[in-house]
Amino acid sequence: xxxxxxxxxxxxxxxxxxxxxxxxxxxxxxxxxxxxxxxxxxxxxxxxxxxxxxxxxxxxxxxxxxxxxxxxxxxxxxxxxxxxxxxxxxxxxxxxxxxxxxxxxxxxxxxx
Amino acid sequence: xxxxxxxxxxxxxxxxxxxxxxxxxxxxxxxxxxxxxxxxxxxxxxxxxxxxxxxxxxxxxxxxxxxxxxxxxxxxxxxxxxxxxxxxxxxxxxxxxxxxxxxxxxxxxxxxx
Numbered sequence: 001x002x003x004x005x006x007x008x009x010x011x012x013x014x015x016x017x018x019x020x021x022x023x024x025x026x027x028x029x030x031x032x033x034x035x036x037x038x039x040x041x042x043x044x045x046x047x048x049x050x051x052x053x054x055x056x057x058x059x060x061x062x063x064x065x066x067x068x069x070x071x072x073x074x075x076x077x078x079x080x081x082x083x084x085x086x087x088x089x090x091x092x093x094x095x096x097x098x099x100x101x102x103x104x105x106x107x108x109x110x111x112x
Numbered sequence: 113x114x115x116x117x118x119x120x121x122x123x124x125x126x127x128x129x130x131x132x133x134x135x136x137x138x139x140x141x142x143x144x145x146x147x148x149x150x151x152x153x154x155x156x157x158x159x160x161x162x163x164x165x166x167x168x169x170x171x172x173x174x175x176x177x178x179x180x181x182x183x184x185x186x187x188x189x190x191x192x193x194x195x196x197x198x199x200x201x202x203x204x205x206x207x208x209x210x211x212x213x214x215x216x217x218x219x220x221x222x223x224x225x
Contacts, residue, residue: 032210036216043202043216044204046213090155094210095210098210099157099160099170100214102154104153
């Protein structure tokens with residue numbers, strides 16, 4: 001069975017700082033990888049996804065993520081965060097024939 | 113705005129009540145899901161419907177009963193719930209069960225008295 005871990009429970013940054021949120025998964029086969037964001041009081045929104053091809057994927061709102069197969073990682077990055085990026089971020093994995101599995105989430109607080 | 117619509121947004125019910133949560137999508141998706149999300153936790157999968165048939169039930173207690181009347185609608189019938197069932201209930205849909213991102217509704221915030 002697949003599982004997902006996220007390195008940080010809570011990250012606090014000042015505006016304009018760079019962001020990297022870690023995500024690791026355990027599954028030996030081919031996986032599809034996702035990052036979702038949940039702003040306070042709102043629904044889960046897809047930030048970006050990786051299915052195949054270029055391991056560096058670009059998403060909405062200036063986010064990008066890099067798939068490193070050898071490290072089973074799919075870290076989320078943003079060069080310069082804004083106060084409006086304050087939210088909960090979930091990494092998710094979906095392998096063929098398996099359920100969608102979410103990581104525990106990382107809460108990002110951006111200080112103005 | 114999300115393309116998956118859930119009603120009601122909030123629901124307060126007693127432990128003996130019977131109520132239903134509703135979910136609707138018009139994206140032509142053939143897979144629909146119910147998740148339960150507790151505060152500051154990731155969504156936990158409850159049920160998966162694929163082509164209107166229940167394909168996954170993640171050992172959910174029988175006091176939760178899903179129903180998929182057609183490819184656009186998904187219901188969750190609630191009966192004799194417990195206080196620990198208080199949570200945000202999320203509906204999601206995707207084109208297929210695998211290899212596709214899921215689109216989430218805003219959720220129904222359920223409180224059991």
